[in-house]
Amino acid sequence: MSTPPRIAVVGAGPAGLTAAYALARTGARVEVHEAGPEVGGLSRTLDLWNQRVDLGPHRFHSQDARILALFREVVGEDWGLVRAHPGIFREAHVLDYPLRAADVVRKEGLLESARCVLSFARQQARPRAPVRTFEDWLVRHFGPRVYARFFRDYNEKFFGVPLGQLDAALAGPASKDASLVSTVLNALRTQWDNARAGAVKEVTQDFPYPVRGTGMVYERMARGVREHGGEVFLDSRVEALEVQGRRVTGLRTSRGALPYDYVVSSAPLAPLVSQLPELPGDVREHLRRARDVLTFRSNLLVYLEVQSSSLFPYSWLEMHTPAVRVGRVTNFRNWVPQLHGAEASSILCMEYWCSHEEPLWSAPDAELVALAKRELSATGLDGGAGVARGHVVRLPRCFPVYRPGYQDVLRPLREYLGGFERLGNIGRGGQFSYNSQDANWRMGLEAADQARAALGW
Ligand SMILES: Cc1cc2nc3c(=O)[nH]c(=O)nc-3n(C[C@H](O)[C@H](O)[C@H](O)COP(=O)(O)OP(=O)(O)OC[C@H]3O[C@@H](n4cnc5c(N)ncnc54)[C@H](O)[C@@H]3O)c2cc1C
Structure with missing residues (x-):
């Protein structure tokens, strides 16, 4: 191909943006379509009460030289080492890790x-x-x-x-x-x-962390795409794939129909398959089964601003007590100082895992904040300090649940997608994979390589 190919990337989370960034660097004309109003997906960082907070604890680990090189390229010197100090909250005590x-x-x-x-x-x-x-x-x-x-x-x-x-x-x-x-x-x-x-291994959990939060990486990747002449469209939901024979030729988005030479999608697998035209009967049957088998757990995050700068020494605590409903508590005060800046308070993130059928999922924000305040006080983790305010973030369908037999539905759907040319399918939702950022970066880089090979670019 002598003129730059026009490539669409669906989703501006870690997987999609890694693919888009890698492709934009080669001179391809890349357009990212993100359904939400911001980049980063589940790895985004919020501005909250003059501080920066992630969606729960987001640590970055990789042994892969290509991934580490990309981290260095995007983050540069703007990282700090988090002296990770997680703990296990038991009824009577906290165990160190x-x-x-x-x-x-x-x-x-x-x-x-x-x-x-x-x-x-x-x-x-x-x-x-x-x-x-x-x-x-x-x-x-x-x-x-x-x-x-x-x-x-x-x-x-x-x-x-x-x-x-x-x-x-x-x-x-x-x-x-x-x-x-x-x-x-x-x-x-x-x-x-x-x-x-007869060996001795040292266990360490310290990890490099971007000073403006995990989402900083994806804000920079999006900027990189634009600097290389690409686009990152926000509030742009992909609704259907345009296909000629077995070749993907474009997308229908909330912005209209657009032609592309190649599409890399990080959208969830089942919705992506259902966006293809003229599905055969067996694929429709697998999609129907997917509703029961390829299920997800959702996450309610309740952020509390506590009026103290030194609550407890842990970066996050897993709550191993049935006495409270909260599953994990992250203390962002103990990550890198740039997150809280000059603020004297600590922001805690209390995670409540649930399904959409549970009443908790649709409880009003005020009720969830009240629950989190009560539970924080019951555990004593507030150290007696007051809670100034609360904020709720809902993450629908963010944790894939591997039910027995899920591979029997996943495999044929993946194979069906694999039969289409000029289409890459990546990401946590795309692969129905309970994975972390580095795995999605790897998928993004590999999808970029495959797109270039397919297009001869
Ligand atoms: C509470 C929690 C804690 C975690 N902790 C860690 C950790 O410590 N370390 C770690 O490495 N990872 C962690 N993870 C996992 C990490 O967040 C994910 O692996 C990563 O964000 C997945 O990247 P992704 O791009 O595949 O998907 P996502 O981050 O989900 O991004 C996909 C994007 O695609 C968009 N999209 C979907 N459908 C469409 C459509 N039709 N049109 C347009 N856009 C669409 C979505 O809006 C979204 O922005 C954690 C996740 C959670 C929820």
Whole structure:
């Protein structure tokens, strides 16, 4: 191709913007269509009460040289090291992470710690088989006692169903994003592995963090796209794909119909498939099943401004107590100082995971703020300081839930999309993948490579 190809990217989250940024740098004419009023997707940062806050804790980790190079290129020197200090809030105490054996034994008790280790050792000797569900996987890897004590209640709060009803595939990602408790047990396992291998590994969770919040990265990528002659259209929802034969030729958006040489989409998978014309009967059937099988958990974020600059030392706390409904509390005061600037207060983000059918999802904001204030006070995490104000953000369908058999619906839908030329399908929703930013960057870079190869650009 001698004239620059015209490429559309659907969605201005991490996946879409990485693809758009990588393509715009090559001279392609890139247009990003974002349904919402701002860039960053689930990784955006809000301006709130003169401070900056993310949508829950957003840490960045990668070992991939290409991803790290992109981070350096976009963020430059504008990052600080977050001395991550997560904690596990139990009913009677908070456990530190990374785990310190002395801390665990002192707080959980010698007897209980010994019982957990014994139960784990028994499971190692006679492993549970077969491993089909998430519960099987957890019991198999950590023993029934540890499972019941550390994993079950917290993860059921998160997923909203018994863990025996979830696919074992959740084990990897859930241990990264959803359950810090898993790190307790990973540490136990690491100690066990190390003891056997005679090795010592240092566990660290420190990570580089953009000084204006996670969303700063995506604001800069969007600026980069525009600087290279591309466009990032906000409030521009993609409603349908234009197709000739098996080739995608354009989009219908809330801005009108537009021709493109190639489309990279980071929109959720099932809606994307349903935007293709003339769907065969079996694909319509898979889409119908997807409504029941490819389900998501939603997240209600209640931000509270607490009138104190030193509430508790943790960056975030996972709430392992059934006494409160809140699942995780992030204290942005303990990230990088540029987030709070000269303000003397601390902004906490209280996360409530739920489905749309639960009354909590449609509760009025004032009720949610009142609930969060009550629960904060009940845990003592407010240190007796007053709450100045609250703010609610709703994240619909943000956590994919891997139900048993979900692959049987996912695979044929992916294969159907894969049969179309000039179409890339990426992202957390696009792949129905419980993943983090770095995985979406990788998908974005790979989609850009594939688009260039297909277009000979
Ligand atoms: C509470 C929480 C905590 C997290 N913690 C971490 C963490 O610590 N570390 C980490 O790396 N990751 C974390 N993540 C995950 C991370 O936020 C996601 O992996 C990442 O944002 C996904 O990027 P994406 O581009 O695939 O999707 P999204 O961020 O969802 O962006 C997709 C975009 O596409 C737009 N869109 C969808 N359909 C259309 C359409 N038809 N037309 C136009 N636009 C459309 C959406 O509006 C959205 O802006 C967390 C997520 C949550 C919710």
